[in-house]
Amino acid sequence: MKSKGYLHPITHTINDINAYFTDRGFDTVDGPELETEHYNFDALNIPKDHPARDMWDTFWIQPKTAGKLLRTHTSPVQVRYMEKHKPPIRIIVPGKTYRYEATDATHEAQFYQVEGLVVDKSISLAHLKGTLDDFFGYFFAKGVHVRFRPSYFPFTEPSVEVDVSCFRCDGEKGCPICKGTGWIEIMGAGMVHPKVLEGVGISSKDWSGFAFGGGIDRLTMLKYRIDDIRLFYNGDARLPIQF
Numbered sequence: 001m002k003s004k005g006y007l008h009p010i011t012h013t014i015n016d017i018n019a020y021f022t023d024r025g026f027d028t029v030d031g032p033e034l035e036t037e038h039y040n041f042d043a044l045n046i047p048k049d050h051p052a053r054d055m056w057d058t059f060w061i062q063p064k065t066a067g068k069l070l071r072t073h074t075s076p077v078q079v080r081y082m083e084k085h086k087p088p089i090r091i092i093v094p095g096k097t098y099r100y101e102a103t104d105a106t107h108e109a110q111f112y113q114v115e116g117l118v119v120d121k122s123i124s125l126a127h128l129k130g131t132l133d134d135f136f137g138y139f140f141a142k143g144v145h146v147r148f149r150p151s152y153f154p155f156t157e158p159s160v161e162v163d164v165s166c167f168r169c170d171g172e173k174g175c176p177i178c179k180g181t182g183w184i185e186i187m188g189a190g191m192v193h194p195k196v197l198e199g200v201g202i203s204s205k206d207w208s209g210f211a212f213g214g215g216i217d218r219l220t221m222l223k224y225r226i227d228d229i230r231l232f233y234n235g236d237a238r239l240p241i242q243f
């Protein structure tokens with residue numbers, strides 16, 4: 001019997017995200033994985049010696065003084081895109097990211113993120129909430145609710161942690177997936193910081209925007225009930241056959 005190829009579950013998730021957002025007028029954008037300190041940090045309102053840099057454990061390319069690194073998030077692509085395009089802007093950026101940290105069931109040194117960015121007239125948190133409400137309903141194929149909790153990221157103001165109501169127990173009884181809380185932590189988001197907009201020459205008086213960023217691996221693990229992130233990367237061909 002001829003063996004047949006299968007798509008990796010991470011690829012399924014990226015395809016789902018692309019299909020949803022493309023239908024709604026977003027462009028899918030790519031950017032370099034080998035980044036500069038400028039795009040990964042400074043242009044996102046994270047200057048040198050700012051304690052917020054500790055939020056991202058970074059793989060630096062030696063010598064560190066050259067300012068090259070493996071991007072710790074997909075957010076630098078926001079800056080690269082806004083430098084070349086005037087608003088209105090609607091993009092998503094799925095791609096690989098890197099963190100210098102130990103590997104365990106929920107952490108990998110290389111993983112996938114998706115970034116979303118909208119810049120237009122009078123964009124508010126309500127647009128962000130409506131977008132994520134609808135997207136997660138599509139992704140989990142179930143009506144879910146989105147909840148915001150106050151948070152901090154240097155490149156958004158205000159910043160929020162995004163939770164979705166548990167798609168397994170409907171947020172009522174609590175279950176192992178939501179650890180009994182009825183809610184699942186899913187991504188970070190917020191309104192694009194005026195300094196980030198001004199830094200690329202977009203007037204923060206005339207334009208506003210929202211951005212969100214979340215782990216594609218985590219979304220995939222939740223949707224397909226995979227409990228160890230390392231299964232995605234160990235090359236075991238028995239994984240993709242199941243999806």
Ligand SMILES: [Zn+2]
Nearest residue numbers: 166169175178
């Ligand atoms: Zn639950």
